[in-house]
Amino acid sequence: MKLATWNVNSVRQRETHIRDWLERVRPDVLFLQEIKCEAPAFPALTFQAAGYAAEIVGQKSYNGVAVLARVPFTVTHRALPGLPAEDAQARYIEIETGGVTLIGIYLPNGNSGAEAGYAYKLAWMDALRARAAALIEADRPFAILGDFNVCPTDEDFAKGALPAGDALVRPETRSRYRSLLWLGLTDAIRALHPSGPVWTFWDYQAGAWPRDQGLRIDHALLSPALAERLIAAAPDREERGRAQPSDHVPVVVELA
DNA sequence: ATGACTGAGCATCTCAGA
Numbered sequence: 717m718k719l720a721t722w723n724v725n726s727v728r729q730r731e732t733h734i735r736d737w738l739e740r741v742r743p744d745v746l747f748l749q750e751i752k753c754e755a756p757a758f759p760a761l762t763f764q765a766a767g768y769a770a771e772i773v774g775q776k777s778y779n780g781v782a783v784l785a786r787v788p789f790t791v792t793h794r795a796l797p798g799l800p801a802e803d804a805q806a807r808y809i810e811i812e813t814g815g816v817t818l819i820g821i822y823l824p825n826g827n828s829g830a831e832a833g834y835a836y837k838l839a840w841m842d843a844l845r846a847r848a849a850a851l852i853e854a855d856r857p858f859a860i861l862g863d864f865n866v867c868p869t870d871e872d873f874a875k876g877a878l879p880a881g882d883a884l885v886r887p888e889t890r891s892r893y894r895s896l897l898w899l900g901l902t903d904a905i906r907a908l909h910p911s912g913p914v915w916t917f918w919d920y921q922a923g924a925w926p927r928d929q930g931l932r933i934d935h936a937l938l939s940p941a942l943a944e945r946l947i948a949a950a951p952d953r954e955e956r957g958r959a960q961p962s963d964h965v966p967v968v969v970e971l972a
Numbered sequence: 973a974t975g976a977c978t979g980a981g982c983a984t985c986t987c988a989g990a
Contacts (some may be wrong), residue, residue, distance in 0.1 A: 777980050825988080879990095963989080
């Protein structure tokens with residue numbers, strides 16, 4: 717089973733990139749983040765022509781997530797359970813396929829909106845931990861893939877790529893990420909690449925890509941049963957070198 | 973010479989991204 721996640725920074729700007737990538741890599745399931753549109757504007761027919769069905773949790777201008785799959789699946793949640801009902805940000809989709817639960821997330825960045833914006837990020841992470849804990853308790857095989865907006869350790873960002881105190885590296889952010897791992901989840905990339913830079917994002921500014929000044933913020937966390945099946949996990953750096961790329965590249969995970 | 977990004981939208985500027 718081949719799973720993938722990709723923050724595309726506008727699905728309409730990246731329609732051709734995504735279609736070409738699907739045809740080259742042929743993942744079973746691809747989660748998208750920052751589609752930046754509502755469902756009627758989503759180019760579903762393009763991906764359908766490549767053999768992929770789409771489910772969309774859209775929002776105008778900002779955020780927005782979706783899933784593309786060439787295997788049968790059912791959507792089970794379109795919002796993160798446990799958040800206040802008035803929360804309307806499109807950041808979560810959960811599906812079931814082949815006896816496993818797969819979750820695609822776009823975790824809040826936390827640098828905008830001052831203290832309230834950062835508090836929202838932490839509340840979101842607390843709710844995500846509760847959801848993961850419930851699935852662990854139910855002994856359900858599951859994976860969480862997406863843009864976590866977390867650099868888990870100092871090895872996960874290039875020196876100078878982030879200001880001190882950034883929401884991606886604050887201790888409160890990292891402690892919540894660690895609390896996910898301590899439920900028994902496996903960070904798929906670090907399980908296979910234990911140290912050193914494994915960037916998934918390069919800023920558009922200041923020559924971050926040519927200087928290889930990146931971040932590792934797109935992750936795949938595996939429940940114990942799925943971690944036993946881990947074969948490969950890596951970002952697809954090649955995509956960042958294309959014309960008009962997203963600032964994130966796809967992360968691909970292969971399970972036996 | 974003294975710069976240097978991208979996308980969406982009630983748009984020619986603001987917000988958000990990270």
